[in-house]
Amino acid sequence: VQLVESGGGSVQAGGSLRLSCRSSGLAFEDARLTWYRQSPGSECTDISKIYIDGDTWYRSAVKGRFTISRDNSESTVYLQMNRLRPEDSGLYRCGADLFGEPYTTSETCTESTYWGKGTTVTIFS
Secondary structure, eight states, X not given: OEEEEEOOEEEETTXXXXXXXXXXXXXXXXXXXXXXXXXXXXXXXXXXXXXXXXXXXXXXXXXXXXXXXXXXXXXXXXXXXXXXXXXXXXXXEEEEEETTOOOEEETTEEEESEEOOOEEEEEEO
């Protein structure tokens, strides 16, 4: 299984970015997908999830600004990030897990089974 993120960059506060995470080798339509933010030397924080049925969850700090979506035909999950703030900066990683499979640990991230390496987002004021 491979997860490859893209779309990160450096933008001014108030701007937008759209992150993508494309998977291969995964039963994508059966996977719960999560976007995490990992800050340097810090913990891994789940930002948003999208479930098999399309239900979504957002951390309160991003609710109303970020939108997660999935395209099963493209095996890709997206994170549209609007009204970005400096505190949104970090390494954004996607994780995937399937029902019944155990979680694995990747650096300080622990609540998915499969992991991408991440794409860096830098927001400057």
